[in-house]
Amino acid sequence: MKLVECVPNISEGRRGDVIEAVAAAAAVPGVTLLNVDPGADTNRTVITFVGDPDAVLEGAFQLVHKGVELIDMTSHRGAHPRIGAVDVVPFVPISGVSMDDCVVLARRLAERVGKELSIPVYLYEFAASAPHRRNLADIREGEYEGLAKKLKDKRWAPDFGPATFVPRSGATVIGARKFLVAYNVNLNTLDKRLANRVAFDIRERGRMKRDAEGNVVLDSKGEPAWEPGLLKSVKAVGWVIPEYGCAQVSINLTDLDVTPLHVAFDTAEERARERGLRVTGSEIVGLVPLSVLLEAGRHYLRNMGRPTGVPESALVQTAIRTLGLSEVKPFDPKERVIEYRLGTSSPLASMSVRDFLDELSSDSPAPGGGSVSALAGAMGAALAAMVAAISHGKKGFEATQNDLDKIARRAQELKDQFVAAIDADTTAFDRLLEAMRLPADNPARNAAIADATIRATEVPLGVLEGCPEVIELCRQVARIGFQASLSDAGVGSQMARAAAAGAYQNVCINLAGLNDAARRSKLLARADAAWARARELHGAAEKETLVKLRDDVKA
Known part of the structure; x- marks a missing residue:
């Protein structure tokens, strides 16, 4: 099954009718709308949908078309950085497609948006046309308010569409990126400081260096020096969730090919144990590709000395049990795994x-x-x-x-x-x-x-x-x-x-x-x-x- 995810961020988080209309525009045949997450303070909504590549491409265009039709950036105010009405449109490979496939989708969409909707379009991440355009934050620098000036800079000429400021719609950033997983590891403590120590141990950035007296060590430029953490492509911080009655190491896994979810869990568990803590379970926030749980299941079966050539359901259940994914709330793979959410019908194979x-x-x-x-x-x-x-x-x-x-x-x-x-x-x-x-x-x-x-x-x-x-x-x-x-x-x-x-x-x-x-x-x-x-x-x-x-x- 070929599956691509698209996660557009639109600059509207308060008007429910507009949000509903923009999200509905993406629901073309072959697309399944997974989530619509509005934020009033940020005045921004994240929309998630999946499907086969061509259907997702068409759904993304229809969403952009509806978004620039209904959202007026001249009156937009919100806490989140943004550059346009349909601010960013990333394609994410889920199964049966490569990152190169998603880059092609991004370029096709960018060209069509620039040509048919006449708005400036930038390509970012794996679809970026130049190294300085890879980082979304660099493209957004100056935000919507500085876009008119930015478009006059040849270094920031759009990849597609006119190099002129369109006040109502601003610009759109389109790209291809890897799947991001928000993941929390539960600890047997309510002490945020202890959770932070584990987080600093494992995250790529690590922690600030300190001397024997506890003073921050400065580098040659007078900036704080940092001791890198154990895991690449990992961001983490400690926090306390009162309703769960525990502290968590809150983790963002930005590249599952570099640090898979089960590696993050095992490493957090090791560091927690060394600090006298116990990991009691973990929590996946949002949806997750099936491959994440299958890899984890195989990993833990190998650790047990058991064969990994078992049914898919056994791998998934092994991962759920070992990671403790149902500790703070039930984890139902039918609801939380992207491929299962699509609910592909198999009436014959499901019969007795x-x-x-x-x-x-x-x-x-x-x-x-x-x-x-x-x-x-x-x-x-x-x-x-x-x-x-x-x-x-x-x-x-x-x-x-x-x-x-x-x-x-x-x-x-x-x-x-x-x-x-x-x-x-x-x-x-x-x-x-x-x-x-x-x-x-x-x-x-x-x-x-x-x-x-x-x-x-x-x-x-x-x-x-x-x-x-x-x-x-x-x-x-x-x-x-x-x-x-x-x-x-x-x-x-x-x-x-x-x-x-x-x-x-x-x-x-x-x-x-x-x-x-x-x-x-x-x-x-x-x-x-x-x-x-x-x-x-x-x-x-x-x-x-x-x-x-x-x-x-x-x-």
Whole structure:
């Protein structure tokens, strides 16, 4: 799933009707509005929405358009630094997209805003056109009141739009940045000073140097000298929250690639313990990408000597329990994890076995063979993961633990891909039927059928191309895993082979309806290659497994 987050900040925090209209403008098809957070004192509102890249790009433009239409900067007053009506629009990669992808989105939006709305636009952070424009604070220096003068400085000519002052709208800053996490670690104290000491230990800036008498040490310029803290890309301070009955180390994680959340927690825990304190839990403020909890879950399972190739839900629960995320208030991943908030529908995959079989046996053409093939592939991958997990940690398997863990992790990933395809196959088939029901004289009918046919082919093709890897994983775990589970690995290989056969047949029947010969040939070549590879690997796997199992019977 490709997901991009956009977090526009608009210069309006008091007029509810304006805030509502601007936020609603972003809610184009494919976008989910996650949060609208107005501030009356700052006269500023932070709006958060997510979706696929193209939808988020369109939503961002519509928001900017509505914002500059309704917000008049000539009468704006507020405590927060700002440069325009729609002050800043950052794109943030969440899943399936890179920072480079977000930079492209930022540049596309900036160009369109400058051209169609005729307002100055600056690019910042990873999208910045020059080093001196990377920092948002530098672009905002002088704020709205100093913008007219700034625009006359060639060094601060806008990246897009006119280099002229537009009093009503000001300027807009657009960019790409990493995801920021607001995170608090709970301590068994109400002493703010103790919380600050832990905060100063871990934050990148550290604390001011002091001599033996406690006096601040000055550097060569007469400024206070600083002792850096332990963690890069971390800001932190101590405070007390009376309603929680504890002090917290309040942390901003500005680059999760540099300092992941679980590293911040572990480091805070170590420093607290050295100061005679106990960490009792922690709190994530706002929403968080799924990857943050998955990384934490794997980290703590490794620390326990447990396999990390477990279901996604187990990783999430391990992270929640270990980090103590429900100590001060319940942490519900369905509400707090961005990907889960989107609520992707999976009616078939969520059914009981009995309900799925009843639905399958009805007179409806979907679900059909494509969904069954995906389910078979998922079961094959699940068996590979199971055998690896059973073998991990057993006496005599110490030398292969890393390999077993890799097998389990990859098998879980493939299992999840196949599970998603159970519903995706039926959805694709339904869309093909919808396209075929269009009136014959509808000029869009042929293109709609072609697009739907390609999608209906790509889903089983994805299943087919994943099956050889499942078979190979089953072969590997059969060789190095717990031999009492050898038959499970063998069944996993058989299920993957059946999935490949079913998916191949679905690809072929769908391609027969595709008139684009070049596209048809290309897709068929991919299917032929994957089907041949699946049969080759399965033949070898079946021979290895059955020979071993049969020989054990003879013995």
